[in-house]
Amino acid sequence: MMIRDTSAGYGVPTRVLHWGMAVAILGMYVLGLWMVDLNYYSPYYQLAPDIHRSIGMVLLTLLLGRFLWRIVNDKPDDSELSTMERTAARVVHWGFYPLLLALMISGYLMSTADGRAIEVFDWFSVPAIIENKGMEKPAGAAHALLAHLTILLVIVHALAALKHQFYDRSGVLGRMWSGSSSNR
Amino acid sequence: MRLTTATLALVAAVLAAPAVQAADYVIDTARAHASINFRIKHLGFSWLTGRFDKFNGTFTFDEAKPEASSVKVEIDPSSINTNHAERDNHLRGKDFLDTSAFPKASFESTSVKLDGDKAKITGNLTLHGVTKEVTIDATRIAGGPDPWGNHREGFTGTTNLRLKDFGINFDLGPASEVVELALEVEGVRQ
Numbered sequence: 001m002m003i004r005d006t007s008a009g010y011g012v013p014t015r016v017l018h019w020g021m022a023v024a025i026l027g028m029y030v031l032g033l034w035m036v037d038l039n040y041y042s043p044y045y046q047l048a049p050d051i052h053r054s055i056g057m058v059l060l061t062l063l064l065g066r067f068l069w070r071i072v073n074d075k076p077d078d079s080e081l082s083t084m085e086r087t088a089a090r091v092v093h094w095g096f097y098p099l100l101l102a103l104m105i106s107g108y109l110m111s112t113a114d115g116r117a118i119e120v121f122d123w124f125s126v127p128a129i130i131e132n133k134g135m136e137k138p139a140g141a142a143h144a145l146l147a148h149l150t151i152l153l154v155i156v157h158a159l160a161a162l163k164h165q166f167y168d169r170s171g172v173l174g175r176m177w178s179g180s181s182s183n184r
Numbered sequence: 185m186r187l188t189t190a191t192l193a194l195v196a197a198v199l200a201a202p203a204v205q206a207a208d209y210v211i212d213t214a215r216a217h218a219s220i221n222f223r224i225k226h227l228g229f230s231w232l233t234g235r236f237d238k239f240n241g242t243f244t245f246d247e248a249k250p251e252a253s254s255v256k257v258e259i260d261p262s263s264i265n266t267n268h269a270e271r272d273n274h275l276r277g278k279d280f281l282d283t284s285a286f287p288k289a290s291f292e293s294t295s296v297k298l299d300g301d302k303a304k305i306t307g308n309l310t311l312h313g314v315t316k317e318v319t320i321d322a323t324r325i326a327g328g329p330d331p332w333g334n335h336r337e338g339f340t341g342t343t344n345l346r347l348k349d350f351g352i353n354f355d356l357g358p359a360s361e362v363v364e365l366a367l368e369v370e371g372v373r374q
Contacts, residue, residue, distance in 0.1 A: 036274075036277075039355060040354070040355060040356055040357065041355070041357070049270070110269060110270065110273065111269065111270055112269070113269035114267060114268055114269040116268075116269070133265065133267075133269065134263075135269075136269035136270065136272060136273050137262060137272075137273065137276065140273045
């Protein structure tokens, strides 16, 4: 079992983090859009935001861990890409980190603006660092905008991966799924 | 020519007279001796309270001619504060005040009727883009000089609003269709 990322492919931690966070982030987007339209008498009116906040705090931890893991590991060989493709891939890949970080921080600032902590699954609570009533307004607007931007970047990233997989036949999906690119 | 000038002067004096008598007051939001508070039932169990933190206004008041009084207030609805950040964002959003579409709320009186030290202040309230006539039951608490050389007048008032009347249709339940406003107003004479 490959742990570290090498020039040949991605190790297990990277792959688990990639697909786990992909599912969680897409789920959070759908959950977020759904929960803000719930009616007051819905059984999920309180539960859905509780889950959204909890997963968000877990994702923030995973994001920081993933960033550290990324910078201490090699990047798989991407010499099959053109210079322009390689630059675009780097912008998209590295773009996810600040975008997701800003997305999660804006959500945290919105929910903690009144000084309340965020309860994570009745497991632990994340205290408010900055109590600044009124901050929830710009933080909330930023949270919605950053969520849409994240999904936009996800779409660009997924389309690019599918292009490399099925048009260029460079096996990038296999590299992220099973660890190595099967047709190389 | 002489006559014309005298007539003009007389007309000007008559026109100016009411403005001199009815003193103008600025509501003391600068030092926060005024507040716009509200409360609404939560599921019929209890009262939830909140307020609008940002507003400004003026009124005219003449003790000798109180019926000539008037009041005008502008409110920033996005300054709503119920001491819960996420709820306040919800209240600012499309389900309630939709403050990005309707960034201003206001009240402008049209008549003041007196009944002892109580008054009924009728006027147009604009909220959520809907203008509707409301009547505020008001009481003059006191007026007089303050310790710093100004003259102050203080009032308290209440009125009830049906949310649906202002196009706010989010269903909070049958016990929560009416919001009670409690207005505390102190003005400094200019």
